[in-house]
Amino acid sequence: MTILTLHKYPEKILSEVCDEVTAVTDTTRRLLDDMLETMYADKGVGLAAPQVGIKQRLIVVDDKVSEDGTRGPHPLRMINPKIIEKSAATIFFNEGCLSVPGVCAEVERHQQITVQYLDENGVMQTLVAQDYLAVILQHEIDHLDGILYIDHLSRLKRNMLIKKVLRNQ
Ligand code: CO
Numbered sequence: 001m002t003i004l005t006l007h008k009y010p011e012k013i014l015s016e017v018c019d020e021v022t023a024v025t026d027t028t029r030r031l032l033d034d035m036l037e038t039m040y041a042d043k044g045v046g047l048a049a050p051q052v053g054i055k056q057r058l059i060v061v062d063d064k065v066s067e068d069g070t071r072g073p074h075p076l077r078m079i080n081p082k083i084i085e086k087s088a089a090t091i092f093f094n095e096g097c098l099s100v101p102g103v104c105a106e107v108e109r110h111q112q113i114t115v116q117y118l119d120e121n122g123v124m125q126t127l128v129a130q131d132y133l134a135v136i137l138q139h140e141i142d143h144l145d146g147i148l149y150i151d152h153l154s155r156l157k158r159n160m161l162i163k164k165v166l167r168n169q
Pocket residue numbers: 096097098099139140143
């Protein structure tokens with residue numbers, strides 16, 4: 001497996017809408033494995049393909065990863081994930097992003113969502129996720145539409161964080 005290069009704000013690919021995956025192949029599976037490897041290497045809990053420079057609707061998530069980067073037993077590999085239901089109830093969570101390094105901020109998300117996706121074998125799956133997992137999934141699926149968590153903040157707060165990110169680079 002290969003650790004891929006992370007693309008960071010303000011690279012253009014992070015604000016682009018990704019393409020649907022039309023066929024699940026060995027190349028897709030290898031890419032998902034490499035994305036997981038890259039995510040664990042940076043102690044992340046989720047990663048979307050545009051973050052490694054690939055404009056495809058692919059995400060990986062592991063909400064069971066420990067602080068030292070030890071992986072959970074069942075990391076998720078999702079192809080063309082789509083939120084088909086969301087709760088009216090919301091939660092606030094302090095989010096960060098490997099592509100927006102060195103900052104974090106509280107974002108409001110749906111407390112529960114239902115996601116439909118293809119697994120790495122091309123089989124349609126449905127997952128109901130709550131709380132932490134729901135937050136990660138909403139963050140990662142946003143990436144596929146060119147949306148970063150900072151885009152959910154007020155303009156003032158967003159500009160403040162961006163200034164800090166650019167200063168740190
Ligand atoms: Co992110």
